[in-house]
Amino acid sequence: MFRSLIKLSLALAAALPFASQAADEPTIKFGYAKCAHCTPLSLLPEYAQDVKIEAIQFNTGNDVMTALLSKSIDVAQITYLHYATALDRGFDMVAISGQINGGSQVLVGNSLPIQENDWDSLKAVIADYKAQGKPFRVAASRGNAQDLHMRGAFAKQGIDVNKDVQFVNIPNPSDHVQALRRGEVELITSVDPFATQIRQVEAAKFFTYPYDQAAGKLTNLIVTRSDVVKNNAKGVEGAVKAVIAVNDKMAADKPLFVETIHNITGLDEKIAAGAVENLYPDYKMYRESAVAIGQMMRELNYINSDVSAAIEKNMDYSFLESATGKPKSELGD
Structure with a gap:
């Protein structure tokens, strides 16, 4: 009996360090949206x-x-547009990585007699x-990156979205294809893979990629709150490292990227493959471009104030620097 107790004590003592390690491991609730850009984030737990x-x-x-602002999650994938909007409203938001x-x-x-990339015909x-x-x-889905890309590109071509055309908000991108089929809109700016789906089912035809504006191709941003940075810095750093690892995998393995989009959205792999050609994994944060986006949003009456200083102040490069070993000057600053 005594020997059995000794063995049990030794076994428990050996197990305690592992239990302690598991208890000490930080946890992060990471939210992401249902779009082709975002689906790779479903792999974060694995990486x-x-x-x-x-x-x-x-x-x-x-x-x-x-969800992030209500503290239901700790880290979030949003867009540069969401970031500027949150800062304009005085919300607590810290950018930590691109995606x-x-x-x-x-x-x-x-x-419609509109030719591809021919703004005069439009x-x-x-x-x-x-x-x-x-x-x-x-x-478009008001408030997403595609909406901003469209408005910026239109403005550059002298088209006023508030005066020359009638804007229709369709919040869920998966509803875009049916809006076109029902003839409810003449033009739509959508996000992949839904944009590629629209083309492949011939619900509409391609006009242009709306990247000729201040936002360029910039879309997704990884953000958190200052309380999470303060109380769970190791968890935030781990999340950024996981984003980088997933990004590197997506860039190197397009078939996996396609499969991931297919698995999460349920869309055909042919649609997913088309969408991947218009997506660019990039974990850097582009400070100057982010400021330019904020300025464009103010000009387009998306936001009410100049958030330039707030955008720069709330871009924390330390987690990217730690994860990559690179200075922020090489990470988009």
Whole structure:
């Protein structure tokens, strides 16, 4: 009996360090939206080291941002647009990493005499609609990167989204294809893989990639709150390392990228493969471009104040520097 107790004590003593290590491992609730850019984040738990990550999917970036601000999650994938909007409203938000950029497409009705990348033909059709007293309806999911990309590109071409056309908000990108099929809009700016789906099912035709504006191809940003940085810095660092690891894997293994989009969205692998061609894994944070996005958003009346100083103040490069061993001057600063 005595020997049995000794053996049990030794076994418990040996197990205690492992129990302690498990208890000490930081945890992160990581929210991401349902889009082609975002689906690789479903792999974060698999690529996380020294941190336990729970990857939680939401329908839209707005839902993710709400969850972060309400403290339902710790780290979030949003867009540069969400970031500037949050700072404009005085919310606590800290940018810690980039993720994936691109993914925007402008699509027009099949019957419209608008030629690919021909802005003059688009403006001619808009003028014709106006002459007939008909609204030329353009749609996007208001508040996402594609909406901003469209508005910036339109403004650069002299098209006022508030005066020359009628804007239609379709919050869920998965509803875009049906809006086009029902003839509810003439033009839509959507996010991949839904934009590629629209083209492949021939619900609309391709017009342009709306990257000729201040935001360029910049889309996704990884953010957290200052209380999470203060209280769970190791968890945040682990999350950033996992994002980088997943990004590197997506860049090197496009078939896995395609498979991941297919698994998360349920869309055909052919659609996923098309979407991947318009996506650019990139964990850097682009400070000057982020400021330019904030300025463009103010000019377009998306936000009410100049958030330039707040954007710069709340971009924390320390986690990227630690994860990569590079100075912030090489990480987009």
